Amino acid sequence: MTVKYFFAALGVGLILTSCGTQESEYDRYYEQGYRDSVATARANAPEPAPGTKTPTAPKAAAEQPKQHPGAMLIAGSDCTACHNNQQKLVGPAYVDVAGKYEANDKNREYLIGKIKEGGAGVWGQVPMPPHPNLSNDDAGKMVDYILSLKK
Numbered sequence: 538m539t540v541k542y543f544f545a546a547l548g549v550g551l552i553l554t555s556c557g558t559q560e561s562e563y564d565r566y567y568e569q570g571y572r573d574s575v576a577t578a579r580a581n582a583p584e585p586a587p588g589t590k591t592p593t594a595p596k597a598a599a600e601q602p603k604q605h606p607g608a609m610l611i612a613g614s615d616c617t618a619c620h621n622n623q624q625k626l627v628g629p630a631y632v633d634v635a636g637k638y639e640a641n642d643k644n645r646e647y648l649i650g651k652i653k654e655g656g657a658g659v660w661g662q663v664p665m666p667p668h669p670n671l672s673n674d675d676a677g678k679m680v681d682y683i684l685s686l687k688k
């Protein structure tokens with residue numbers, strides 16, 4: 538082997554080793570500095586113009602705004618057959634009930650009793666049927682919701 542070949546072989550070897558230590562695209566992508574610069578660019582990205590609709594994934598049930606527990610109890614009971622939030626049906630609209638009664642302990646007690654025992658004569662002669670199986674707690678939540686509808 539001549540000296541010439543020796544250096545040629547050494548040269549090839551050096552090229553191969555230097556290639557081996559060079560970072561791949563993949564390594565650079567995950568380099569901390571690169572990630573930081575992406576994070577900064579994202580943080581400094583301009584806000585979309587008002588009115589721009591960004592498609593959003595449908596929210597998971599848990600993320601959706603919580604409904605008032607009283608509203609859910611009313612929706613699950615027979616109340617909806619005779620009452621509506623805004624309009625008089627068989628019974629008065631809940632906004633009208635809310636308008637008639639100030640939200641205080643006395644009125645709360647009275648309305649809980651009325652929902653549980655039923656009765657007539659306040660809004661007309663049609664009676665409100667009793668709900669004896671309703672707990673005070675649940676009736677109270679319904680009353681809280683109804684009185685929260687005050688305009």
Ligand code: HEC
Nearest residue numbers: 614615616619627628656657658659660661663664665679
């Ligand atoms: C069959 C029809 C009917 C159903 C079912 C019904 N209501 Fe009534 N509700 C009435 C009527 C009629 C009145 C008016 C009673 C009166 O004039 O005293 C009334 C009155 C009320 C009032 C006002 C009470 C007052 O003295 O001012 C509230 C509050 C009320 N209902 C809540 C409920 C809730 C909550 C439910 C479900 C758990 C319910 N109602 C189910 C017919 C109904």
